[in-house]
Amino acid sequence: MNFRQVHLDFHTSEKIPGIGSRFSKAQFQEALKTGHVNSITVFSKCHHGWAYHPSKANEIHPGLDFDLLGAQIEAAHEIGVRTPVYLSAGFDEKMALRHPEWLVVGREEGTLLLPDFAAPHYHLFCFNSPYLDYLLAQIEEVVRNYDADGIFLDIVGVRRCHCQHCTRALLAEGKDPLDDAAVAELGERVYKNYTKKVREAIDRIRPGLPVFHNSGHIQRGRRDLAYVDSHLELESLPTGGWGYDHFPLSARYVQQLGLDYLGMTGKFHGTWGEFGGFKHPNALRYEVSLAAANGAKSSIGDQLHPQGGMDMATYRLIGAAYGELEEKEEWLDHVKPVADIALFSCQAYSSFLDSSQGERNPDADAGAVRMLLEGHYLFDVVDAESDLSRYKVVILPDCERIVPALQEKLGAFLNGGGRILASGKSGLYEDKDTFAFDFGAAYIGQCPYTPCYFRPDFGMEGLFDTAYVLYSQAEMVSLASGSSLGRQEVPYFNRTAEHFCSHQHTPDSGESAGPGMTRGKDGIYIGWQVFSEYARHGALISKRMVQHALDLLLGGEKTxxxxxxxxxxxxxxxxxxxxxxxxxxxxxxxxxxxxxxxxxxxxxxxxxxxxxxxxxxxxxxxxxxxxxxxxxxxxxxxxxxxxxxxxxxxxxxxx
Structure with missing residues (x-):
């Protein structure tokens, strides 16, 4: 897989004429050279449903009168640039209007993503409908007729669908179509069948051609979903709602999966489909470097103008980043990360459970990654299948109660000399309020006061000797076999209409509610959801508590x-x-x-x-x-x- 890719979106309405009228082989090649691009994803089919080449399996865009896809592939290959080919799989608005009975249907009636056709948006297709055969024929046509360097299929994933096809399938199996578990299980099978059919269709013509199924996110803990791909493209546009913390979280998980992966950002100031929007060249320089530092290759999103001419300002912008990246590639390929710490992802923990058990907090992963990056700790994001033996510390953030299989895995890790940092309700048994490991503490229950305060027994850079407010739910513990690293203090009372003080919350009474942070034989426990709290509030106290705990657990072994x-x-x-x-x-x-x-x-x-x-x-x-x-x-x-x-x-x- 190449280091310097462009993802060239081309979602183009049938209402626009003159499609590709300004395409020029020479100008296309000039843009790629200016941008130092060595791979470009070009379009067979867009979200509107149109083909950008002559097609028997689809219909060519009504405003296009030549083979644009073929011309782009020929121009790119002539200068040594690879051309994966894009097909919109989940969206096809042309067919949504003709066959609404093929769409995903939500529990409360109406189709997803929108309940009707009155708004300017796309509608999602069910792969348990005849639409799948329609899509497979389009994929086969591209693979047979064009020298594609891969296939990129967009807007896919496991869906919960109540369309007539999914309802009939469940009834035929003697299952209740209103049973959420049955609907979810069918969604898993439908997606697995889709990926299997796609692989078979491609391999009948060009065995082993790379394929990527894009759902916008690689779900941590679902390796089965990742391994249907030949490689991974981590969609993460910092200005498009993902933010700059998202990519490291995703990359630190997939770097252990054994698949090639790239980070996908965009040239846009905002997100996809922003014509005339540009970020500063320094932003792309940083984003491409961030991908490289996390073992990833890069893809930068662009959107081609309907007339087909490449915007040279965009490729000068991209070239500012890719020109630098080209000089660095010698030191970037075939690398593996060095890590001291394993962050057991809260999302991976949720995926690991067979039911809805466990308190799942989507902010816990984000807050933990932010803390670890800012503290310059070397870490991986792991799931229940990861080999923990190479790490010194495992973090269980905020909500990860211990089931037997996890206790066995972590027990082996502890026996090998590792240590655990847990917070909130993490480390408690799944079925009882008792710690599964020796954190030097005995669990009592939730603190009745919110918020409450932490008075540390240790010094912290940039902070002083006082009590600090923490807003997340506190857990009360007593000291057992270990030592206290600071105490929990409670306010005078909770804030109610009858009892309140000042603008926000009641001040610290100074009364101790027991240890707020403890250390035992197996590790350290923090009695607040400090990771999700850091994601939401960003207060320095949360980070300093975690950093102090990690420095104690790593001792003199911090790499x-x-x-x-x-x-x-x-x-x-x-x-x-x-x-x-x-x-x-x-x-x-x-x-x-x-x-x-x-x-x-x-x-x-x-x-x-x-x-x-x-x-x-x-x-x-x-x-x-x-x-x-x-x-x-x-x-x-x-x-x-x-x-x-x-x-x-x-x-x-x-x-």
Whole structure:
């Protein structure tokens, strides 16, 4: 898979004439060269349902009078650029109007995504309907007639559908079509059948041709859904609602799956379909570097104008990022991450459970990743299938009660010398309010006061000796075999119409409600949902509690220490014969209604790094500059200093 891809959207209404009228092979090639692009996803079929080539399985766009797809493939291949081909699988508005009986239907009647056809939007198809055969014929036609370098299928995933086809299937099996569990199980089978049929259709013509099924997200804990793909494309447009924390969370999970993967961002100021919207070149430089630092290749989303001419401003923008990336590729391919910590994803935990048991909190993963990035900890995001033996600490964030299979897995991890950090209700048994591991505490129950306060027994950078408010639900514990790291203190009373004080909540009474953070033989417990709290409120106290706990649990075995600021990102990859230390610095700012943008990239000076590595380092240099970098080995660690960098710097350590 290539490092420098463009995803060239082309969702084009039948109301627009002159489709492709300004396409030029020379101009198309000029744009790709200007953008340093070596792979471009081009369109066979868009969300509106039209083909962009002569078709017997579909209908060519009424405004197009030549084979645009074929011309794009020929032009790209002539200059050595690969061409995966896109087909909209889940949306086809042309056919939605002709065959509404093929659409996904929600429980409360009406079709999804919209209840009617009065709004300007697309409608979702059910793959348990005759639509699947219609789609398969289109895929087969492309694979047979065009030199595609892969197939990209969009708007797919497991659906819960109550259409006539799904209802009849359940009734034929003697199941209740109003039983949510039965509907969900059928949705799983329908999606599995779709991916199987697609693979078979492609392999009959071109065995092994890469295919990717895009659902906009790689669900943590559902490896079965990931492994139907030849590779993974992690859709994550920071300005499109994902934010800059989303991609590292997704990448740190998929990097252990053994699949090639790329990070998909966009050239847009906002999100897909924004004509005339551009982000600053520095933003793309940072986003492409962030992908590289997380072991990913890159894809940048663009949308082709209906007339087919490539926007050269877009490709100058893309070239600003891809020109730099091209120089770095030697140190980016075939790498594996180095990690001390395993974050057991809350989403993966939910996927692991067979039922709705467990308190699932979507903010827990986001808050944990943000803390770990800002603290420059080396970590992976893991699921119940991950091998934990390579980690020193496992984090159970906020809501992960312990079922027998998980207790067995974590028990083996503890026996191997690992330790656990748990918070909130994590670490309690699934079926009883008792800790499954020795955190030095005995569980009492939920604190009746919200919010309440934490008074730490340890010093914290940037904070002082006082009591700090925490807004999430507190859990009360007593000290058992371990030690307290700080106490929980309660307010005078909860805020009600009858009892309230000041503008928000009641002040700290100073009365202790027992330990708020404890340490035992198996690890450390924090009595608040600190990870989701950090995602929602961002208060420094939550992060400092977690950092103190992790530093205690890692002891002197922390692989990476650095003076890089909290907004910087540091990762460590291993390539054959060498380590690659990535240092990034770019600060997103909020614009408009909460859009995160990067505009300024300022030089960073005097960044010190200390690495504890299992191999002796023989040589260090900056990449891609290839400038030798002095280093010293002291106390079993390698130490060096990067005098200055802007945006992204790699340090290569050969062993």
């Amino acid at each position: 990476l220490e650095t003076t890089l600021g909290a907004q910087g990102v540091a990762t460590l990859m291993e390539q054959e014969g060498r380590y690659i230390q990535h240092l990034l610095y770019g600060v997103p700012v909020k614009r408009g209604s909460g859009v995160e943008v990067i505009e300024d990239l300022v030089p960073i000076h005097g960044v010190k790094v200390r690495l504890r590595l299992p191999r002796a380092v023989k040589r260090a240099y900056l990449a891609p500059q290839r400038e030798e970098l002095p280093f010293v080995e002291k106390g079993g660690a390698v130490e060096f200093e990067v005098e200055e960098f802007c945006c992204h710097q790699m340090v290569v350590l050969e062993y």
